[in-house]
Amino acid sequence: MSIFFKKHHRQALLQTPFPEEWESIIQADVAYDKLLDDSERSHLRDLARIIIDEKHWEGCGGLEIDDRVKVVVASQAAVLLLGWEMDIFRNVRTFLIYPGAYHQTQENVGRDGMVNSGTVNLGEAWYNGPVVFSWKDALDSAHQPGRANNVVFHEMAHTIDMLTGQTNGTPPLRERDHYQQWNDVMTRHFQDIRRAYETGHRDVIRDYGVVNVAEFFAVCTETFFDAPVQFKKHRPELYAEFERFYGQDPAARFEAAGRTSGHH
Ligand SMILES: [Zn+2]
CATH class of the missing domain: 3.40.390.10 (Collagenase (Catalytic Domain))
Known part of the structure; x- marks a missing residue:
């Protein structure tokens, strides 16, 4: 999709009202939303809609992707974007969501960018590849902010770090x-x-x-x-x-x- 088309597509998307059903999901499940002021809340909803619309969503291990999964994941991911104009999730194309902790998707991966290793994972982020989450953990994080523990923030941070082409703890800084x-x-x-x-x-x-x-x-x-x-x-x-x-x-x-x- 060209940048020009993408911009107009986004504008058209955001001109329609935020779906009521999604609003109810945020109210019920995304406790972080209550910490935001009105302008941040409205910005969060715009960002979440763009993420839901532009990324590919795939359920794994028997999980069926529904609106609740998408809204809960996307609106938490959107928190990281509230202070940015730039699309810092541009390299993320696909979310793979498992029902709970899962066995890692591939073994013996070294240089090509897999961040988390081990036999059981709650989430992973791949360089130019999918971001993987446990739905149970993404939902727990959404329900209970304040614990310094949020699998969505964690994996999305890795994708931001990877924007430089290296996963080295230094994302592309502003200046x-x-x-x-x-x-x-x-x-x-x-x-x-x-x-x-x-x-x-x-x-x-x-x-x-x-x-x-x-x-x-x-x-x-x-x-x-x-x-x-x-x-x-x-x-x-x-x-x-x-x-x-x-x-x-x-x-x-x-x-x-x-x-x-x-x-x-
Ligand atoms: Zn990690």
């Missing part, structure tokens, strides 16, 4: 002169957090984040959106890098909604 500071801050906190776990301490960034730099970016993204008050309090310098990159301040959002508690 050239942001890279130096990003690298300094990310490296310092990654090492500091890894040292903390090695010496038996805990951190606001859960231990899976220090497996490697790609997981660090994904887990920091989850924490940034899903436990932002704690993140900002314990690692303000690291939080500030994510705030600049995503163009949002979720801590202010949670504080305004009176949700300062949560895990960590």
Whole structure:
């Protein structure tokens, strides 16, 4: 689809009213929506419709894709886009959704971009390939924000990281002169957090984040959106890098909604 056609197609799509049935699904299942202000809510619905319309959705392991699956996944994915003008999900074409935790889709994959390995997965993201989720976990995340645990935020973060062509924890930053500071801050906190776990301490960034730099970016993204008050309090310098990159301040959002508690 040409960019010109795509733009007009989107405009036409957004001119029709948001489906009532989808609105009910958001109200019932997507708790994050209640943290947003009115303009963000309306933006979220536009973004979710575009994601639902432009991506290919495929049920696996007996799961049937219905509107609820699409709305719950797409509206959580859309949270990451609220502060961007650019289409940072442009490389994602297909969502594969399993009913629950599943055995990984392929084995022995090395260089060609599979991020999560192991025999049982809740989600995966592939370079120029599908994003895979467990529906049960995507729904749990939607029902319970505030736990620094959201499989949709996590896997979509990997796809953003991959926009540079490498999965190395550094997504395409907004300005050239942001890279130096990003690298300094990310490296310092990654090492500091890894040292903390090695010496038996805990951190606001859960231990899976220090497996490697790609997981660090994904887990920091989850924490940034899903436990932002704690993140900002314990690692303000690291939080500030994510705030600049995503163009949002979720801590202010949670504080305004009176949700300062949560895990960590
Ligand atoms: Zn991951």
